[in-house]
Amino acid sequence: MYQTHRTFIKADMKMSELIKENPRLLMLLEHLEIDFMVSDKTVGQLCSSNSVPLQLFVVFGNLYNGFYPDEHEISPINEIAPIIGFLKKSHIYYKTDKYPEILSLIRELKDKTNIEEVKLIERFFHDYFNEVLEHLDYEDSIAFPYFMKLLGQKNCSGSKFSVKEYKEHHTDIETKLADLKNLLLKHIQISNELALRRKLFLSLAELESDLLIHALIEEKILLPLVAEVEKKCKNG
Secondary structure, eight states, rough: OOOOOEEEEEEOOOOHHHHHHHHTHHHHHTTTTSSSTTTTBBBHHHHTTTTHHHHHHHHHHHHHTOOOHHHHHHOOOOOOOHHHHHHHHHHHHHHIIIHHHHHHHHHHHHHHOOOOOHHHHHHHHHHHHHHHHHHHIIIIOOOOOOHEEEEEEEEOTTTSSOOOHHHHOOTTHHHHHHHHHHIIIIIIOOOHHHHHHHHHHHHHHHHHHHHHHHHHIIIIIHHHHHHHHHHHHHTT
């Protein structure tokens, strides 16, 4: 039997069954600081026991399952702090887990093959990683603190930063990974190390998917929500 689709997550579904169907939901739990020993709890029960907004969890979980949220699904989400908490945790994952993992695989492939094209991949990824670090550091040091500060202000008309400025600075850090995957699939001939190449490609694909979810959460959920708070604050 072949599974061709994933479940659309709802509050009354057992979390353990959803994780078995899509283990990548463990990243969602990790970013929300929820222990994945979920017992027989439903999604709703899990959110309640961990003080996580239910609709936020459902929308984020469905992104991991491949479902793009409609406006009526996004509109009930009204809490900025847990979204920023999720995104900051994902930044830590990229910096300390996923990027080192990929770089290690590339270097291992370079050492075992000694092919010039693999050395180019290493330089490409190194440059890309620096670009991503700049993006994440900008969010952590400038954008996210501003967003959080908005929550405690009644008037912010004098602020030098804004959501508009953030949008202008925002870049698509996930797109270059597609170029790197294409290099491995179409242009670089390596006659051995099949297992290592598989691990590298799958790790790149996993990161690309996670970055896409990250970008969708920022652009479609966080920024409109912050823009509304900012508007009220500046008119306050």
